[in-house]
Amino acid sequence: MKGVINPAETGKSRWERETLEPTLAKSPERKGPFTTISGQSIDRLYTADDIADRDYARDVGNPGDFPYVRGIHPSGYRGKLWTMRQFAGFGTPEETNQRYKDLIAAGGTGLSVAFDLPTLMGRDPDHPLSLGEVGKCGVNITSLADMERLFDGISLADITTSMTINSPAPMIFAMYLVVAEKQGADWKKISGTIQNDILKEFIAQKEYIFPPRPSMRLITDIFAFCAAEVPKWNTISVSGYHIREAGSTALQELAFTLRDGLEYVQYGVDAGLKVDDFVPRISFFFNSHSDFFEEIAKYRAARKLWAEAMRDRFGAKHPRSWQLRFHTQTAGVSLTAQQPYNNVVRTALQALAAVLGGTNSLHTNSLDEALSLPTKEAATIALRTQQIIAHESGVTNVVDPLGGSYFVEKLTRDMELGTLKYWDTIDRMGGMVEAIELGYPQKEIAEASYQFQQAVERRDKIIVGVNDYLQTDEKPIEILYIDDSTADTQLARLDALRQTRDNGRVERALDGLRKAARGRDNTMPPLLECVRAYATVGEMCDALREVWGEYEEVPVI
Amino acid sequence: MSQKIRVVIAKPGLDGHDRGAKVIARALRDAGMEVIYTGLRQTPEQIVSAALQEDADVIGLSILSGAHMHICPRVMELLKEKGLDDVQVVVGGIIPDQDVPKLNEMGIRGIFIPGTPMQQIVDFINGNARARV
Numbered sequence: 029m030k031g032v033i034n035p036a037e038t039g040k041s042r043w044e045r046e047t048l049e050p051t052l053a054k055s056p057e058r059k060g061p062f063t064t065i066s067g068q069s070i071d072r073l074y075t076a077d078d079i080a081d082r083d084y085a086r087d088v089g090n091p092g093d094f095p096y097v098r099g100i101h102p103s104g105y106r107g108k109l110w111t112m113r114q115f116a117g118f119g120t121p122e123e124t125n126q127r128y129k130d131l132i133a134a135g136g137t138g139l140s141v142a143f144d145l146p147t148l149m150g151r152d153p154d155h156p157l158s159l160g161e162v163g164k165c166g167v168n169i170t171s172l173a174d175m176e177r178l179f180d181g182i183s184l185a186d187i188t189t190s191m192t193i194n195s196p197a198p199m200i201f202a203m204y205l206v207v208a209e210k211q212g213a214d215w216k217k218i219s220g221t222i223q224n225d226i227l228k229e230f231i232a233q234k235e236y237i238f239p240p241r242p243s244m245r246l247i248t249d250i251f252a253f254c255a256a257e258v259p260k261w262n263t264i265s266v267s268g269y270h271i272r273e274a275g276s277t278a279l280q281e282l283a284f285t286l287r288d289g290l291e292y293v294q295y296g297v298d299a300g301l302k303v304d305d306f307v308p309r310i311s312f313f314f315n316s317h318s319d320f321f322e323e324i325a326k327y328r329a330a331r332k333l334w335a336e337a338m339r340d341r342f343g344a345k346h347p348r349s350w351q352l353r354f355h356t357q358t359a360g361v362s363l364t365a366q367q368p369y370n371n372v373v374r375t376a377l378q379a380l381a382a383v384l385g386g387t388n389s390l391h392t393n394s395l396d397e398a399l400s401l402p403t404k405e406a407a408t409i410a411l412r413t414q415q416i417i418a419h420e421s422g423v424t425n426v427v428d429p430l431g432g433s434y435f436v437e438k439l440t441r442d443m444e445l446g447t448l449k450y451w452d453t454i455d456r457m458g459g460m461v462e463a464i465e466l467g468y469p470q471k472e473i474a475e476a477s478y479q480f481q482q483a484v485e486r487r488d489k490i491i492v493g494v495n496d497y498l499q500t501d502e503k504p505i506e507i508l509y510i511d512d513s514t515a516d517t518q519l520a521r522l523d524a525l526r527q528t529r530d531n532g533r534v535e536r537a538l539d540g541l542r543k544a545a546r547g548r549d550n551t552m553p554p555l556l557e558c559v560r561a562y563a564t565v566g567e568m569c570d571a572l573r574e575v576w577g578e579y580e581e582v583p584v585i
Numbered sequence: 586m587s588q589k590i591r592v593v594i595a596k597p598g599l600d601g602h603d604r605g606a607k608v609i610a611r612a613l614r615d616a617g618m619e620v621i622y623t624g625l626r627q628t629p630e631q632i633v634s635a636a637l638q639e640d641a642d643v644i645g646l647s648i649l650s651g652a653h654m655h656i657c658p659r660v661m662e663l664l665k666e667k668g669l670d671d672v673q674v675v676v677g678g679i680i681p682d683q684d685v686p687k688l689n690e691m692g693i694r695g696i697f698i699p700g701t702p703m704q705q706i707v708d709f710i711n712g713n714a715r716a717r718v
Binding site: 113146149151156157158159160161164165223229233234236273274275361363364365366398399400471474477478481485489493494495504507509510579582583584585 | 598599600601603604607608610611612614620622623624625628645650651652653654656657676679682683698699700702703704713
């Protein structure tokens, strides 16, 4: 150059030319590719130039200030640590009840219920498709009697409970409310979360029962019911976790999940609800995968996107409607069956990313989860991982320690722009329900998961112990083996229940439910009556299957 | 010219986690096989009947829920009943070590846990699927 400074030339490009290139000429970089786990290209260096278009006050803001990139609490974790909420459930209600008591004794601060597949799919243990599935992936809950066993000796007035339940969310929630009532707990004061996110079931996890539109109606019924009766309950946990586990990229997880959130808000508004009456009870649930900074950027962008959408798209006035709260779970899909102790390290890094991204609650996976449900020992190490981050690492002393990092701010910006692009595409399809009917998010995810698998096969992405650093002399670890005794117990209980309950009352209650489903009345009051009459999950879901039919997807490969 | 190996990929049971089933379906197709994906929540009866109709050489079952010790024996029994003993059955998913010998005994030799390279599955099927004339 002739000593003339090109006005378009930035410090970064000069550095590249004068400092970097001579070095690269002597010692080239590793082969790469330098991409995130989502396949996103990453530059070798970020500087102030990369975020020159960001206005701090407008685009980032201080913690507790709009648009909440740096967190919704002004004092971060100095005020309150995140809730350490370990997801657990297996076998009979009694076995899970004991695991909850152990977790509470070990310092867990919230409960999180994992249900088995028959419960999740609204089938009783005696249905043919329940064969071999009862109590395997979670606890089996057939009727109110099981819910009473599950929370025996646990005061629902004093603990918050998260329940991972979707299609049968209204039935299970009604059971929880009746148990609370029987314990003398005030519905106005109890709190907890039901996942209740059907859109991600159609998109990713596939535990749907009814078609999309009646499914959405069940959700808006819960919004309305809770606004009046259970005001502190988190009525939905809009979930990216499963979208990510199904193979999406970080960006797809963010974009589809928040777009699902917008869809729920729109349906709520269309059902006649006021935005500020129900949006503050909507919470989110994200994955924390292995690419550290990409995850942190995802959480920071999520808060901004939601705040702006609520304020500008829906006219929400209440700051609580703007503030995105979220739970995080480390990535189950990242765990390896090979050299399973390495999973402790993976989980610790993922948990740290969630904390640095400002999660409000966290589940850490256990080292043995690529092999089975966790043993008590493995679950304890997972909880201890969170406690070590909270109390030993020092990261909780300061709010949003990575704020201002050129790299993190740039990635946050990229996440935001990428999301807006996806939203635009989905909006043009007419909304998320329509996009799902077209198979759009399903196809995007299937493609991303195949691309990732190919990157692993080519060894562009190294997974320690899987496609590199293999070990042939591995000793098997002890795992939790769930036998079939749960099915026998639950089947016997179901038989006994059908003989002892007032079956006339059950039939009348189920009729009431069908009637509400055919008309426009809120389905929660008739469901509460069904539950009080000890109708089973399968019976309640069957009543609705009769009215609405069942959804069948066209599989996309 | 040899005919393409025909594979039915199935998701039995109530579980909906279909990432693995779909990725393997596509990988086998890319490896030159004819792949039929049944979709979700298939009973053993539906799976065997799909194998019969599709003249399948291989059935791939994807099971992550722990129900494999109920589903696999039933599939093997039905195959025998229909005279489809020569259909190679492979299983992918979360299969505890202690169940592997029992599955082998039923005649299921291809058992693939998480982290198995796709190529290994392709090679296994190429080496073990019934010879077609």
